Amino acid sequence: MDLNSLYSEIIMEHNRSSHNKGDLENPTVSERGYNPSCGDDLNIEFILEDQMIKDAKFKGYGCAISQASTSIMIDLVKDITIKEALDLADIFLRMIQKDASDEEIEKLEEAIAFQNISNMPARVKCAVLPWHTLKQALKNY
Amino acid sequence: MDSLDVARIKKDFPILERVVNDKQIVYLDNAATTQKPTSVIEKINDYNRFSHANPHRGAHILSVESTKIYDDAKEKVKSFINAHSTEEIIFTRNTTESLNLIAQSYGREFIEKGDEIVITISSHHSNILPWQRIAKEKDAILKYLYLDKDGRLPMEEVYKKITKKTKLLSIEGMSNVLGTIHPLKEIIKYAHNMGTKVIVDGAQSVPHIKIDVKDLDADFLVFSAHKMLGPMGIGVLYGKKEILESMPPFLLGGDMIEYVSEQDSSFAPLPFKFEAGTQNVEGAAGLLEAINYLENIGIENIKLHEEVLTQYTLEKMMNISYLDIQGPLDMENRGGIISFTIKDVHPHDTATILDSYGIAIRSGHHCAQPLMHYMGVPSTSRVSFYLYNTLEDADKFLYAIKNVRKWLGYGS
Ligand SMILES: [Zn+2]
Numbered sequence: 001m002d003l004n005s006l007y008s009e010i011i012m013e014h015n016r017s018s019h020n021k022g023d024l025e026n027p028t029v030s031e032r033g034y035n036p037s038c039g040d041d042l043n044i045e046f047i048l049e050d051q052m053i054k055d056a057k058f059k060g061y062g063c064a065i066s067q068a069s070t071s072i073m074i075d076l077v078k079d080i081t082i083k084e085a086l087d088l089a090d091i092f093l094r095m096i097q098k099d100a101s102d103e104e105i106e107k108l109e110e111a112i113a114f115q116n117i118s119n120m121p122a123r124v125k126c127a128v129l130p131w132h133t134l135k136q137a138l139k140n141y
Numbered sequence: 142m143d144s145l146d147v148a149r150i151k152k153d154f155p156i157l158e159r160v161v162n163d164k165q166i167v168y169l170d171n172a173a174t175t176q177k178p179t180s181v182i183e184k185i186n187d188y189n190r191f192s193h194a195n196p197h198r199g200a201h202i203l204s205v206e207s208t209k210i211y212d213d214a215k216e217k218v219k220s221f222i223n224a225h226s227t228e229e230i231i232f233t234r235n236t237t238e239s240l241n242l243i244a245q246s247y248g249r250e251f252i253e254k255g256d257e258i259v260i261t262i263s264s265h266h267s268n269i270l271p272w273q274r275i276a277k278e279k280d281a282i283l284k285y286l287y288l289d290k291d292g293r294l295p296m297e298e299v300y301k302k303i304t305k306k307t308k309l310l311s312i313e314g315m316s317n318v319l320g321t322i323h324p325l326k327e328i329i330k331y332a333h334n335m336g337t338k339v340i341v342d343g344a345q346s347v348p349h350i351k352i353d354v355k356d357l358d359a360d361f362l363v364f365s366a367h368k369m370l371g372p373m374g375i376g377v378l379y380g381k382k383e384i385l386e387s388m389p390p391f392l393l394g395g396d397m398i399e400y401v402s403e404q405d406s407s408f409a410p411l412p413f414k415f416e417a418g419t420q421n422v423e424g425a426a427g428l429l430e431a432i433n434y435l436e437n438i439g440i441e442n443i444k445l446h447e448e449v450l451t452q453y454t455l456e457k458m459m460n461i462s463y464l465d466i467q468g469p470l471d472m473e474n475r476g477g478i479i480s481f482t483i484k485d486v487h488p489h490d491t492a493t494i495l496d497s498y499g500i501a502i503r504s505g506h507h508c509a510q511p512l513m514h515y516m517g518v519p520s521t522s523r524v525s526f527y528l529y530n531t532l533e534d535a536d537k538f539l540y541a542i543k544n545v546r547k548w549l550g551y552g553s
Contacts, residue, residue: 012550038489039520063487
């Protein structure tokens with residue numbers, strides 16, 4: 001995988017954008033995700049209502065891949081049901097393992113940008129960190 | 142201007158000829174591990190092809206040869222650090238195991254409630270965790286020596302923290318993050334006046350700075366073969382004989398016993414008391430040959446060469462406005478390790494981008510999280526030199542770091 005496809009337009013845009021960053025007032029749940037190999041350390045907050053994700057924001061420090069992956073994920077999971085979000089997480093993680101159908105992958109929209117990250121084993125953990133954090137945060141709802 | 146014929150040296154290291162994506166590898170991660178010259182690779186190979194057997198046991202020729210290689214390696218390490226005898230040289234797996242051995246054996250036996258153990262804030266985790274555990278177990282106090290804003294250890298800090306209560310000081314010869322070289326001789330002298338025993342973590346210093354344990358008067362010295370052209374899986378623990386004799390064994394089992402009855406055992410003399418089980422003879426063979434290689438070139442020459450590279454690189458890096466260097470900015474008491482961060486760029490991205498230029502560096506917390514916290518940076522990138530690096534390597538590195546921000550979409 002070359003640098004142009006790793007640091008693609010979409011990933012760079014989300015890395016520099018702060019539209020999903022910050023705090024929420026009275027979040028329903030907040031979850032920390034930590035990747036010791038890279039030092040990525042983020043905290044994602046969710047507001048849940050009637051089995052829906054009403055809002056989400058994140059804070060933290062991390063590499064461009066983890067920051068962009070988190071921002072893209074938040075865009076995707078806002079205003080969908082918890083079940084739908086967990087399904088997307090499942091598809092994302094399977095996409096990385098090259099175990100998702102094209103039809104499934106299409107549902108990931110911008111997150112498709114990480115499709116080939118498995119060619120860079122050192123960076124896989126960065127891309128999957130927010131999705132693991134989301135699964136952890138929502139597992140009891 | 143240079144003390145080494147690096148073009149010739151480079152040819153001794155086959156891995157440095159590797160070309161990946163049309164780019165020859167530039168290896169600048171020597172603080173993590175170093176590459177091996179052909180002579181070391183062949184020594185290990187020859188041992189396995191011709192002389193492999195269990196040392197110190199069999200009467201047959203292979204065991205005799207294996208024993209000789211192992212003992213020769215001990216003798217070589219002894220003379221390399223100028224110890225009194227091979228009884229003072231224990232082979233372990235690595236620096237981490239050596240430090241754990243001291244903590245579990247010496248620490249368990251001699252540290253008491255209220256005693257103080259002093260380490261530096263720049264310690265590697267392997268010099269922190271074993272002492273945290275002993276301090277908790279014994280109700281002892283773990284204290285830190287802090288560095289100044291340039292990343293150097295002021296003697297005032299040593300005078301302040303090391304007191305009559307200090308049982309142990311464990312200090313690195315060179316910081317694996319900042320490259321700072323501490324004034325060990327002065328520190329050890331002061332500590333001994335307070336009745337403090339001193340452990341020197343030589344993982345980063347022994348490969349680059351001539352060491353003489355008699356002159357230094359360190360009570361313990363620990364280091365790893367794989368950071369000095371040798372193989373992974375073998376390290377050294379040097380200890381003064383009378384101290385090692387006073388310590389209980391760390392691991393129990395074969396090779397370290399004298400007599401074993403159903404309920405009781407007596408232990409073998411030094412150094413075997415601390416070498417339980419079958420030892421790493423091929424590792425010892427590799428370490429022996431690595432020291433031969435280093436001695437042929439001369440550690441002092443290697444140090445001078447690294448100083449040329451480091452000074453050159455530091456000066457160029459200081460002229461790059463978006464670059465922050467952690468650690469000393471001049472060459473006084475500093476070795477060939479430079480930690481840095483690039484504005485707006487996470488160090489892991491820096492390492493990935495440099496990798497695409499064929500340049501191997503390290504990014505992360507470098508197993509020194511308390512230091513990172515103290516410096517207020519979550520992680521850094523680190524470049525570290527050794528004898529086979531050239532000014533051309535430094536230039537390739539400097540060229541690549543100037544391109545990092547562009548890859549991430551920042552103007553310059
Ligand atoms: Zn990362």
